[in-house]
Amino acid sequence: MKITGLKVMVCSPGRNFVTVKIETDKGVFGLGDATLNGREKAVAAYLESHLTSCLIGRDPFDTEDIWNYLYKGAYWRRGPVTMTAIGAVDIALWDIKSKALEVPLYQLLGGKSRNRLMAYTHAQGQDLAETVEDVVAVKEQGFRAIRVQSGIPGLKKVYGVSDKESYEPAVKSSRPVEENWSTAKYLEFIPKLFSAVRKEVGADIHLLHDAHHRLSPIEAARLGKELESYHLYWLEDATAAELQDRFRIIRQHTTTPLAVGEVFNSVYDCHQLMIEHLIDYIRMTVAHGGGITPMMKIANLASFHNIKTGCHGPSDLSPINMAACLHFGMAINNYGIQEYMGYPQETADVFSTSYKFADGYFTLDESPGLGVNYDEKKAKTFPYEKAYLPINRLEDGTLWDW
Amino acid sequence: MKITGLKVMVCSPGRNFVTVKIETDKGVFGLGDATLNGREKAVAAYLESHLTSCLIGRDPFDTEDIWNYLYKGAYWRRGPVTMTAIGAVDIALWDIKSKALEVPLYQLLGGKSRNRLMAYTHAQGQDLAETVEDVVAVKEQGFRAIRVQSGIPGLKKVYGVSDKESYEPAVKSSRPVEENWSTAKYLEFIPKLFSAVRKEVGADIHLLHDAHHRLSPIEAARLGKELESYHLYWLEDATAAELQDRFRIIRQHTTTPLAVGEVFNSVYDCHQLMIEHLIDYIRMTVAHGGGITPMMKIANLASFHNIKTGCHGPSDLSPINMAACLHFGMAINNYGIQEYMGYPQETADVFSTSYKFADGYFTLDESPGLGVNYDEKKAKTFPYEKAYLPINRLEDGTLWDW
Amino acid sequence: MKITGLKVMVCSPGRNFVTVKIETDKGVFGLGDATLNGREKAVAAYLESHLTSCLIGRDPFDTEDIWNYLYKGAYWRRGPVTMTAIGAVDIALWDIKSKALEVPLYQLLGGKSRNRLMAYTHAQGQDLAETVEDVVAVKEQGFRAIRVQSGIPGLKKVYGVSDKESYEPAVKSSRPVEENWSTAKYLEFIPKLFSAVRKEVGADIHLLHDAHHRLSPIEAARLGKELESYHLYWLEDATAAELQDRFRIIRQHTTTPLAVGEVFNSVYDCHQLMIEHLIDYIRMTVAHGGGITPMMKIANLASFHNIKTGCHGPSDLSPINMAACLHFGMAINNYGIQEYMGYPQETADVFSTSYKFADGYFTLDESPGLGVNYDEKKAKTFPYEKAYLPINRLEDGTLWDW
């Protein structure tokens, strides 16, 4: 089989997505997700201008060789743009191979390791009361695991809390919205929030929380410690992890499980975190992590250190990436949980999927490949609109981690 | 002062360059280099589609805040595409500030720390004899430091050796050229090469060598050890450095000085290498390292650990980056050496520079800012042509580091 | 531009200050602060007898080279006298450069990274009740952050608590006052103090505390742990830090943030504290840390490790150092907080400043350079009077850390 073409399609059915379609001389094609929220065009250009012509004529079954060709052959390695472009190609190649062999993708990755895949979703509110209420509401929808974020007293606009019905941090505009932040106010509030939430919902539900890289290691350690009695499933992105040893301090002080990785793009971003047992969940998502090929290796390394997966999965990655995560999660032994926020109807109209979600769990059927279809015609009716994730400033104006 | 516009210009006067021009309401403008060899369009798209509108209206003097705005504000951090885009903006902003204050850029970075800046260039040959001859020829041109690469007996085409008069690894075509490799043949040959070269040129010339990421740590350790008596200035890219602790093995076995970093984009790519004293030269170049702002921080960290700079500087980065490296190098105490291969005449016609090169050394004059002009009209006569760096395979076909 | 002279001026408008004035052939001059409380004359002699003649004729813009000339050229490196002398020269040179270029100093250090700079001041009392009262009073003055020190039951005279209206530990006399100390009494009392203070002032104010080097690591660990629920902004000088690894024990036991550094003079005094993430705030002040040149490097290193600045700034450093700290703090991303105790009126009469303080925050205007003037004539009316910081003994007479 030979690759005959690669198409990069950008659409905005509710939000922006970059989709890759790899075509072959046998008629089988594969889909990949190349969405990098707020930097879509850079990935699209990387694919169109630099990768497409390299792939024509290659045998799409050679996933390992092609991945190395793109990763090592780029010379300039790593980083979100590069790895998302490679990831989209790799996902599409695995889609092709499993379609060609007429099996669901997970069969090529080791078969079925479980029946269903637990997901967590988001609950949020402008204040404590509203947030507790939303947690209850989300629990009643059947979710077994809920990420809880709330407005912070004294702060106008905070990550994870939306005015709109569906949460979407990226805003369509010519520049990022500026939010504000006070770690002191946040740290004061969060333990109270979880005290109230846990009291309301009882022990029989997983609660998660995302600190979104904003804390220093010692602040994260304090938070982890003060949340211990509420038994979180995980505390996410407790500190920015560019230096992985920042997590040593946190780990030393608290038994709250730690999750990190939505901004990672390669095993090298988390290798130390793993071999020193500094985390409990690795949150790289398939598209941003460079595809199925490297994610299998990363999950393998994680398994040696009792680390489970917890793939990043907000609505800013398309259902193609969601499907890739689910097949990946189905096959490995150390699956943990999958983030899931649902999709707006326009998105669902463009991307139709065979995976099913019900009662807090995903299931996969026997559809070959990823089991996702992309309606190119409909997609064209939703042209790209520039959007940005917010930026974040401290109260004195200091540029801070968002 | 306010930024009024950002232009991204791609041209190919001999080879491809991406140039950023930031304009202000006071008429002062700044230039930055955004060239990422073989991935030019991705950086251009990153800048045009995602950064331009964020910068309009900003005070160009706020380099630290803008850098953090672009770095932290991207959310998806690090990597060559992102950091080269940010680097180009940062260089242009420093160009603006030093032009506005009517001083050469180095004055804003600490003033003059030396009179002149030593450079090294490349010598090469298809075999040992031709290489020795070229080293002698290059030495006679006045160079004090020469990187020596050679064809390897039994290998058809090897990194660092060119058929053409001027060495240029990137080839204008629709896909990468494939070269081949045998570490065994290479390791057998290189000590003989340096024995012959050192014998021919004597002790009074700096010899450098680039292993181009192709060795395992223990192979690199063997090579470093076998080269000790030829007293290399440095052994470059001894192993691929994605895991920085790979260098511990090399360091343990040899006193040959080690240089690395042309593929690094942030301090986090070399932090461990530095604090463990594992390297002697950090080779990040200003444009790829995210600009003047982070490079000053990186050089400072390096200085605590006896590490000097040795900026990557082949012809695939434009004279704008070269000027940025020279001003940076002029100001810091721990300047080491600058790579320099000259530029084709077409390039020199588009980019006119105030820095001078003679007798193995660069000098800077009192021109304000970077001291580089870009002839936009002439540049347009050299339209972009797709080009790729080669890829590399072992003799059995295994995809290998190039 | 050439340096034509260096004047060292010692005056005592309320307290002793050593001021350096560097003059140039262009009429521009720069001011530096060389005050080392209780050791003023040693620094003055270092400058007058050993540095002045070295600087005449040098280009004042060459800050990096001159700094290295003074630091490496001294041969006998580091320590408070040497580094304060060098620091004063470096501050004056940066004052010259920014005045000559007609920009506020922060513009040469990266521009504005925030709008305003939070400060903390001191509250104190002879006992718990008086201290709580003073905290409330200070809070009502608009301070957002308050360092709380108190008399300890059973101890006659303790650091940080003054009989006089304005706190000033240095006493004008022929030898140091002797205070007394009991770590046991202190450790018993402090948690009660903070319990009472936090109860009184609520969560919305930053509380700081200074243990002033008097505890062993394990005592500091106990204190940090017992203060955790009062959420200190920082615990300062938890133990004497001559061996930096003393902080490992403290760090292991408590999430109370740690600040240290007012007695440090070089990056080598805190390098291990930083790279092991053992502290959260580095408290070196610009004058004692060797000036702007090294402090920028130190702040950069700190930034990689989530460490913020918190410059030492009691009234025993002149408004020149305060201005240097503020410009430095304005430019860097990882500014934390600035210590500020105000100045007696006589001091304000001699040193007029363009920085403003209101409502707990400093602001800077567009005045070029540091924005500080020194009235030489008025200064001469306040001649130097010998003064000493106290010494400290345990109840059995053992000489202890003050």
Place this chain on the structure above:
Amino acid sequence: MKITGLKVMVCSPGRNFVTVKIETDKGVFGLGDATLNGREKAVAAYLESHLTSCLIGRDPFDTEDIWNYLYKGAYWRRGPVTMTAIGAVDIALWDIKSKALEVPLYQLLGGKSRNRLMAYTHAQGQDLAETVEDVVAVKEQGFRAIRVQSGIPGLKKVYGVSDKESYEPAVKSSRPVEENWSTAKYLEFIPKLFSAVRKEVGADIHLLHDAHHRLSPIEAARLGKELESYHLYWLEDATAAELQDRFRIIRQHTTTPLAVGEVFNSVYDCHQLMIEHLIDYIRMTVAHGGGITPMMKIANLASFHNIKTGCHGPSDLSPINMAACLHFGMAINNYGIQEYMGYPQETADVFSTSYKFADGYFTLDESPGLGVNYDEKKAKTFPYEKAYLPINRLEDGTLWDW
């Protein structure tokens, strides 16, 4: 007994010395050496302006308490100026106590641990031949251990080599002499030098060499390795030791014994070097190390790690310090060697000593105290003349370690 006065006397009999005389109500007085080459006046001011009045009335026998009073009571700790001032006081107090008890000082430090104390001196020459000749000459004078330094081919003026008969790096002038340096040229030459020297003088003489802080760790490692077969007694100041872990790299590569410490002023400057067994000789000298009191503790720590002493002892410290080093060396078990360059006649006229030097060894007699007299009258005929140690620049003008 009470201290009644402290006199600080600066004289220049051949070179500058700062001498402290502490007087008591019993008529016994003590002498201390406060010389800090090129920074004499700063130490003198530290003593006169800040320490004198604190000591009046104290019991001079309380050496431990007074040392802590001066060290901890200064608040601003460490560094050459502070520690040399304290060191001079401490030496004078021990001189008083041993004179009052009518015993040689070593009796108070543990008595006699050996009969005689081996010294090393300097040999030097403008080139290899001259240096070999001088080594032979020095050997014939009876020295058992010789530090060998030589002019380097291609460098005009190098540390350790003098035009004058007696070697003296400090030059009387208004600013430092500038020397130049090339590590490459130095490293090329030194192994050849030692090959020639060892061949000439045979195995039965100790050869030492001083790299004077100019090498990076890896360069020092190379040098140590290439000198191994010449069996050096030690390689001194292999790299600047502000970060002590720089010595790990050197230690890893070579068995050449390592000595360091002439610029250290406290145990904290070498604690890591000791507890990690990174050095073999600690070269702190008594006056600069803060006196007899701390040096006994430092020698004790050294003894746990098989480290011997090798006190810095060029002619820029007075015979008072030399006597202090010898009494100290006589008493401890882990004495190694003493540097000794002799003194010009003028110096010997001012300072008369009871220690004897003959045949490569020092001996001490039964004179009480240090056994040194200072002729105040004669000293006054040699007034202070400003002098500086040189500074050092690389060939491109970079300020380098001298």
